[in-house]
Structures are given as C-alpha cells and as structure tokens.
Amino acid sequence: MAGDLPMMLRLGAGRTVGRLGFGAMRITGPGIWGPPHDEAQALALLRRVVEKGVTFIDTADSYGPGVSESLIAKALYPYPADLVLATKGGLVRPGPDRWNTDCRPEHLRRACEDSLHRLRLEYIDLYQLHAVDHRVPLEDSLGALIDLKAEGKIAEIGLSNISAAELAHAQRLTSIASVQNHYNLRDRSSDQLVDHCAAAGIAFIPWYPLAAGRLAVAGSNLARITERHQATPAQVALAWLLHRSPTMLPIPGTGSIAHFDENLGALSLRLSPGEFAALR
Numbered sequence: 001m002a003g004d005l006p007m008m009l010r011l012g013a014g015r016t017v018g019r020l021g022f023g024a025m026r027i028t029g030p031g032i033w034g035p036p037h038d039e040a041q042a043l044a045l046l047r048r049v050v051e052k053g054v055t056f057i058d059t060a061d062s063y064g065p066g067v068s069e070s071l072i073a074k075a076l077y078p079y080p081a082d083l084v085l086a087t088k089g090g091l092v093r094p095g096p097d098r099w100n101t102d103c104r105p106e107h108l109r110r111a112c113e114d115s116l117h118r119l120r121l122e123y124i125d126l127y128q129l130h131a132v133d134h135r136v137p138l139e140d141s142l143g144a145l146i147d148l149k150a151e152g153k154i155a156e157i158g159l160s161n162i163s164a165a166e167l168a169h170a171q172r173l174t175s176i177a178s179v180q181n182h183y184n185l186r187d188r189s190s191d192q193l194v195d196h197c198a199a200a201g202i203a204f205i206p207w208y209p210l211a212a213g214r215l216a217v218a219g220s221n222l223a224r225i226t227e228r229h230q231a232t233p234a235q236v237a238l239a240w241l242l243h244r245s246p247t248m249l250p251i252p253g254t255g256s257i258a259h260f261d262e263n264l265g266a267l268s269l270r271l272s273p274g275e276f277a278a279l280r
Contacts, residue, residue, distance in 0.1 A: 005270065006246055008164055011203055012177030012255070013193075015084045015125055019242060021056030022260070023207070023253030028067045031096025035067055036255065044238075045257050046075035048279075050083060052264055058180075058205065058251045060130055061115050061191055062099065069118040077120050086126035087115045088160060090133065096236035103133030105144035106245045112148050128158035128180060128225040139173055143271055146174050164192050171200075178249070180205040185222070185237050185279060187211065198245045209241055209250040210234050210263075219277040238266035240279050 007104030008180070010016045026063040029035055036042045045048040049057065059068045069087060076083070112127060145157045158178035159170055159185055170176055179197050181190040183206035190206075197204040226236050234252070241250045254262045271279075 005140075005242060007267070009121045009203055009247060010201075010248055011084065011126055012175060013166035014155050015179070017056035017084050018054060019249055020054065020238065020264065021249055021251040022054050023032055023060055023251035024057055024059040025063045026067045026072055026253045026255045028064045029096075032063055033093065034064065034072075039071070041073040041257075042071050042255065043208045045255065045260060046072060048130070048260060049052055049259050050076060050080055052261070055080075055082045055250070056249065057087065058086045060091070060128075061111050061118075062088070062091040062093050062130065065093045065120055066114070069115055071259075073118060073120045073162040084125045085121070086128060086158065087119065087124055088128040088130040088180075089115065090130035101131050101133040101135075103129060103131070103136045103141035105136075105140055108141060109148065111155060112145075116153060121236075123152055124154045126158050126177060127154035128160050129162075131161040138166060138169055142170055142173050149174075158173060158193060158203075160205075160207075162193075164196060167193065169194070176202055178203040180207055181214075182206070182208055184209050184211045184239075185240060194245050194248070197245045201247065203247050203249045204242060204245060205249045205251055207251070209252050210237055225271070225275050225278065228275075229269055231265065232262055234263060235266040236271075238263060238278075239269040239271050240276065242266065243271050243276050252254065 007019050008016050009019050025032055027036055033115045061071035089108050091099050092102045108247055148154050157174055160180035179193055194204050224231055226233050238250055241248050254260050
C-alpha cells in the first residue's frame with residue numbers, strides 16, 4: 001500500500017479527481033449559518049484550493065444555507081475545466097447548528113434547481129442525497145434524483161449518511177457514484193461500507209475525516225508516527241485514510257489557508273505497512 005498509492009479516482013462513469021478534495025462547509029458563519037466573518041478570506045481560500053491543484057470541492061445547499069454554494073461561484077466561476085463540484089440536498093436549516101431532514105421528491109427537485117442557480121451550472125457533476133428521510137420511501141427520494149439525472153441536470157448520484165442495507169437498496173434502483181459517511185481514525189463504524197465501496201468502485205467520502213481536530217496524540221501510535229515523519233497529526237490521519245482504501249476521497253474542510261496547506265501535505269506522506277497496521 002505504501003509504495004503505489006493511487007492519487008486519482010473516477011467518480012462513477014464520469015469525471016476523474018485527485019484523491020484529496022476540499023469540504024466547503026466551514027467557509028460559512030458560526031453554526032454553519034449565515035455568511036463568514038471575513039468573506040474576502042473565504043474567497044481567497046477557495047481560490048487557493050484550486051491554485052494548489054485540488055480538483056474536487058464538496059458542498060451542500062444547507063451550508064449557510066446557500067452561502068457555501070454562492071461563495072464557490074463568486075470565487076471560482078468560470079470554473080477550471082478539471083474542477084468537479086459536488087453538492088447535496090435533503091437537509092433544511094431552521095437555525096444555527098440545527099439540521100432537519102426533508103427528502104420529499106418535490107423538495108429535492110427544488111433544492112437541485114436552486115443549487116444549479118447558485119453555482120451557475122447547467123448540471124451538477126455529483127449530486128448527493130444528504131440523508132435518508134425515514135418518512136419518505138428511499139425509492140421516492142432517489143427517484144427524484146434519477147429523474148434529474150435523466151433530464152441532464154446531474155451527472156452522477158451519491159448518497160450520504162446511509163447504512164449498508166440502504167446502499168444495497170439504492171444500488172438496485174440506480175448506479176451510485178459515491179457514499180459520504182462519518183469516518184476517521186476515531187470512528188470506524190462505516191468500515192463495512194468502506195470495503196463494500198472499494199469492491200464496487202464507489203468513492204467513499206469520509207466527513208469529519210480529522211475527527212473535528214479531536215485526534216488523540218500523546219503517548220499513542222499516532223504520536224510516534226507523527227514524530228517519525230515530522231508531520232502533524234492531521235497529515236498522518238489523512239494519509240491513513242488514503243491508505244485505507246483505493247476509493248477513499250477525504251475532503252478536509254477549514255476556513256484557514258494555513259490549515260488547508262497543512263492538510264495538503266498529507267499527499268506526500270507514505271505510511272509503511274507497519275505504520276498503517278499500528279493505526280488500524
């Protein structure tokens with residue numbers, strides 16, 4: 001694993017992206033609500049992301065709501081030819097740090113249309129169901145995305161916050177390009193899904209890939225490996241994810257250019273089989 005780590009990944013039958021993306025949730029205000037305190041800094045960060053060669057940016061209509069998508073368009077439109085934008089629909093925001101599910105077909109269609117408008121796109125490269133709404137049959141929610149794909153408004157369909165059983169159900173209905181679940185060094189609850197996605201050629205996009213900065217370090221295997229590579233805990237944690245599966249696509253998010261640059265350093269870090277096993 002350590003020597004021949006693939007650095008590119010194909011999303012479904014569509015675009016190819018670098019294996020370290022950028023999550024654009026934290027460019028909004030506190031509680032993922034409203035505009036950032038410093039819009040100029042947020043715009044500069046997004047431009048830095050593209051300048052450094054990142055080709056995959058993940059966002060959602062609920063980040064702000066609408067703020068993250070609007071900032072992406074303001075900073076980057078017209079987009080570079082190799083940039084792939086992914087967004088999500090299915091969560092609504094009654095206030096800061098509050099997230100409610102709404103995956104009715106009519107809501108998803110409206111959410112997708114609004115995202116297209118904010119992002120200034122004719123179609124969305126990867127559109128993800130942000131959560132499963134247990135009040136709505138999955139085939140109905142997914143059916144709305146299938147229709148939007150048939151209409152040319154989205155290129156690939158992804159799923160977020162799902163179980164293995166829900167993914168299997170979805171795969172019987174349509175092709176799935178990506179799964180986005182909580183996964184990092186501390187939380188391995190999606191291990192089964194990671195392996196399933198690797199076998200099926202589905203991108204696995206871990207959200208909170210750095211455990212929101214709460215990685216244990218002192219006296220740990222992580223600390224020893226961090227010191228050995230003269231790296232940061234975040235860089236080692238991202239390198240571990242990249243080694244964990246050939247279809248892993250981490251999207252560490254931040255509002256800081258310095259933190260983004262630090263995360264990018266994970267691409268040049270190679271873990272030995274022993275180091276990977278020690279963190280496993």
